[in-house]
Amino acid sequence: MTRKKPPFEPGCVPAPGGLLDWRDSQHYDHWQMRPCALCEQPTPMRSHSGEPSHKACAENWISEHPTEARLGRFASDVQPKRRRDDNHA
Numbered sequence: 001m002t003r004k005k006p007p008f009e010p011g012c013v014p015a016p017g018g019l020l021d022w023r024d025s026q027h028y029d030h031w032q033m034r035p036c037a038l039c040e041q042p043t044p045m046r047s048h049s050g051e052p053s054h055k056a057c058a059e060n061w062i063s064e065h066p067t068e069a070r071l072g073r074f075a076s077d078v079q080p081k082r083r084r085d086d087n088h089a
């Protein structure tokens, strides 16, 4: 069996007040709107774990719950290395 998608791995949790980087298309559910877990308004946006949440709501939640946020409920996408050539690994 081949799965359609590889695991959707979260990257770093932004600092409180920071912005999430949700550029990956997997954050956008093309099939249905679901109530945001935070503001209860319909949203097509999903966290890495598939939790419906507006990006802005998630960012606000991180600001308001910095300790809990470190557990990784909402995280930015894994950043591909680019724009920097300092890869000495």
Ligand SMILES: [Zn+2]
Pocket (backbone or CB within 6 Å): 036, 037, 038, 039, 040, 041, 043, 053, 054, 057
């Ligand atoms: Zn929301």
